[in-house]
Amino acid sequence: MLVLYHAPGTLLMDARSWKKQTNDMPPATTQRKKFAGAFVVIAALVVIAPFLWGYLNGCNYQFGRRLLFTAFTRNYVPDSSVEFKLLGSFDGRGPQGSAFESFEFHSTDCVDLRTEYLAFGMESDAEDAMTRQINSAKRIVAPISQVRSNPDMSHKGDRAVIFDGWNYVILRRFGAKLHTITSSSLNHALEFERRGHFELETLE
Numbered sequence: 001m002l003v004l005y006h007a008p009g010t011l012l013m014d015a016r017s018w019k020k021q022t023n024d025m026p027p028a029t030t031q032r033k034k035f036a037g038a039f040v041v042i043a044a045l046v047v048i049a050p051f052l053w054g055y056l057n058g059c060n061y062q063f064g065r066r067l068l069f070t071a072f073t074r075n076y077v078p079d080s081s082v083e084f085k086l087l088g089s090f091d092g093r094g095p096q097g098s099a100f101e102s103f104e105f106h107s108t109d110c111v112d113l114r115t116e117y118l119a120f121g122m123e124s125d126a127e128d129a130m131t132r133q134i135n136s137a138k139r140i141v142a143p144i145s146q147v148r149s150n151p152d153m154s155h156k157g158d159r160a161v162i163f164d165g166w167n168y169v170i171l172r173r174f175g176a177k178l179h180t181i182t183s184s185s186l187n188h189a190l191e192f193e194r195r196g197h198f199e200l201e202t203l204e
């Protein structure tokens with residue numbers, strides 16, 4: 001039979017020492033657990049909040065794809081599955097007595113885009129309006145170059161891309177008509193332009 005022997009008083013001291021260590025450890029451990037739990041909750045909210053916002057704003061799974069690509073590659077390009085849904089349109093009078101038409105779009109990956117048509121009385125007025133926008137730009141992304149209209153490619157015009165400090169603007173001028181595509185995302189504006197359907201550019 002094994003007999004454990006403790007010197008007088010040592011058993012009481014060991015018990016007190018063990019109790020003291022036990023009392024000292026849990027608060028620190030609990031505090032670390034609280035911090036870890038709070039961090040997990042905050043991280044989850046940071047991840048979930050944008051997706052919830054996208055869902056509430058009618059965006060589909062492509063919004064999450066855009067967030068992930070933007071976060072890790074910073075070069076998200078919308079593919080052919082992204083749709084541009086028309087939200088509304090209005091018309092009126094623009095500068096120098098031009099006829100004005102505007103169309104508001106919202107992509108299925110949650111990017112707003114606006115396209116506008118200005119029909120001037122003279123070609124020189126449209127050219128001046130385009131020049132003024134280019135000269136007032138914060139940055140010229142692509143200088144003026146020649147472009148042909150869609151869909152028949154029979155009309156020649158001028159094209160430029162600028163950044164106005166808030167949005168990217170694609171400028172397309174055909175004769176006395178100036179067409180602009182405006183969005184905070186350059187790649188969305190370029191994708192919208194690539195898809196064409198700009199009948200109003202050359203419509204008399």
